Amino acid sequence: MAGGQGRVLELAVLGSLHETSLHGYELRKRLNALLGMFRAFSYGSLYPCLRSLLEQGLIAEDQPAPAAIVGGRSKIVYKLTAEGKERLQDLLTQAGPSAWEDESFGVHFAFFRHTEAEVRLRILEGRRSRLEERLDSVRTALARTRERLDSYTLELQRHGLESVEREVRWLNELIATERRASQEPVRDTTSTDE
Amino acid sequence: MAGGQGRVLELAVLGSLHETSLHGYELRKRLNALLGMFRAFSYGSLYPCLRSLLEQGLIAEDQPAPAAIVGGRSKIVYKLTAEGKERLQDLLTQAGPSAWEDESFGVHFAFFRHTEAEVRLRILEGRRSRLEERLDSVRTALARTRERLDSYTLELQRHGLESVEREVRWLNELIATERRASQEPVRDTTSTDE
DNA sequence: CTCAGGATGTATCGGCTCGATACATCGACG
DNA sequence: CGTCGATGTATCGAGCCGATACATCCTGAG
Structure with missing residues (x-):
């Protein structure tokens, strides 16, 4: 297409x-x-x-x-x-x-250094909600079938979930940083703790 | 093929x-x-x-x-x-x-529950060395070009490396568990260090 | 009661990407 | 002098995805 x-x-x-x-x-x-x-x-x-x-x-x-x-x-x-x-x-x-x-x-x-601040933020937030959706759907599916799964599968699920949760935390930090940076307009001699 | x-x-x-x-x-x-x-x-x-x-x-x-x-x-x-x-x-x-x-x-x-213990171990170790190879090559490439990279790229690299390092640690635990489990058969008093 | 929307169900098509492979040249090292 | 590894361009087969189409069943809102 x-x-x-x-x-x-x-x-x-x-x-x-x-x-x-x-x-x-x-x-x-x-x-x-x-x-x-x-x-x-x-x-x-x-x-x-x-x-x-x-x-x-x-x-x-x-x-x-x-x-x-x-x-x-x-x-x-x-x-x-x-x-x-x-x-x-x-x-x-x-x-x-x-x-x-x-x-x-x-x-x-x-290539974020060539991307506008607003777009950066939207991408970051979009990815975060994408991951959270997946997290939700996998967690509910897991809760429904937990008892039928063997220990290896459970371990795989656990590791997978933790990895994605970790990425979400990473995104949260990045988003917070972006937000802080975009709120720093013309700031004269105030304490800019850069 | x-x-x-x-x-x-x-x-x-x-x-x-x-x-x-x-x-x-x-x-x-x-x-x-x-x-x-x-x-x-x-x-x-x-x-x-x-x-x-x-x-x-x-x-x-x-x-x-x-x-x-x-x-x-x-x-x-x-x-x-x-x-x-x-x-x-x-x-x-x-x-x-x-x-x-x-x-x-x-x-x-x-599907590890259907897999022989020896094969499980080899897969786990194979994956670990695969990841370690990649880690090495990326780390050296990174060391060579670090100064030319902007902060976003650096952040991506850092997160990527940490994720993979985390998986390696996970594999190490699994391998240790597998080894422990396979050493539990009849063991007479010889020190078989592999 | 009715009808819309969502889950269940089978199936295909276009297109992207990978791994393998095939060439060819260059520099270094023994 | 030979060969091995890095440099370099290029293609092919095959796997997999996303979108899409179509049909039936169930549920619940109006």
Whole structure:
């Protein structure tokens, strides 16, 4: 569909290219370093994405510095086009489910420095309520079937719930920090305990 | 390929059907209750999987009790065949990467009560070393680029690392418990330090 | 009593992503 | 001089998801 629900990679690529021009291999390394434990994209998704972005005119081939050509092996360096920058701004404004689902939240978060404060807050809160919904539904399902489950399954449930509860606590801290930061408008010589 | 690396659903379905015969809808509910926060399968994967299993002769249609037919709406109840049971035993013996990767570990774990003690231990240890590898690679990558990262990315990295470290600790406890349990058989007075 | 909405139920389609794989070149090290 | 690992681009098959469609049953509000 033209929607583009799961197109996290698009944001990831456009966002990475915002700073510097890059070629596929390097792009992947940077991306995976940026996202750390959160997720790792493979070539199987990266290269098709680059082609698609190229066809859409959101990125373009950028000639590497002449010096690099001499000794360098064949590489294709991409840069962001004007349309690409526009699209990136667009994606950074998205604050709906596509920004707080499991697969995409981390990518949006990783580019928060380019995101407006209000959007950041909405994404954070959206993710939190998403997790709390899941927590609720799993907890009630668990309460209903608890006695029929063996100890391994119970242990899995417990660990899963705790992990998510931990993420909710993390989100709460982040939200509190965001709120505090946004309330700090022009503040002259009062005690700013930064 | 005939390999079957990512065929977690197959194990999940076969394992669920081991206890009772079930139809798709109920199967999905049970599965999602069983796996809790860990993961949720959709119909888009469940029904194709059921068909494939049926074609392979691993499951078969089971006539529901006549009483249920009268008032019941159309449902297709599946049961495990002899070959299915065999295949299930086979899958429960797998202790390689397919049992400890992110997407599959939880499913294998959820059926641990049907798994041999030795296999359980190997899966647990395999997952632990898998996570430790990732931890290492992310930590070194992070150390190399720390100063170039903004505070949001750093925060994401920190949270990600802590989550995985937490899972490693959890695995350590489980492994210790497993070891303790397996050392409880007839033990004469030799110091067998593995 | 009626009808709408929600749970139960089966099924498919498009699309994304991964893992494996195939090439090819470069630098380093023995 | 050979080979091994990092660099680099690219594709393919397969698994899984989300959305969607369609049909029946039950419940409860009007």
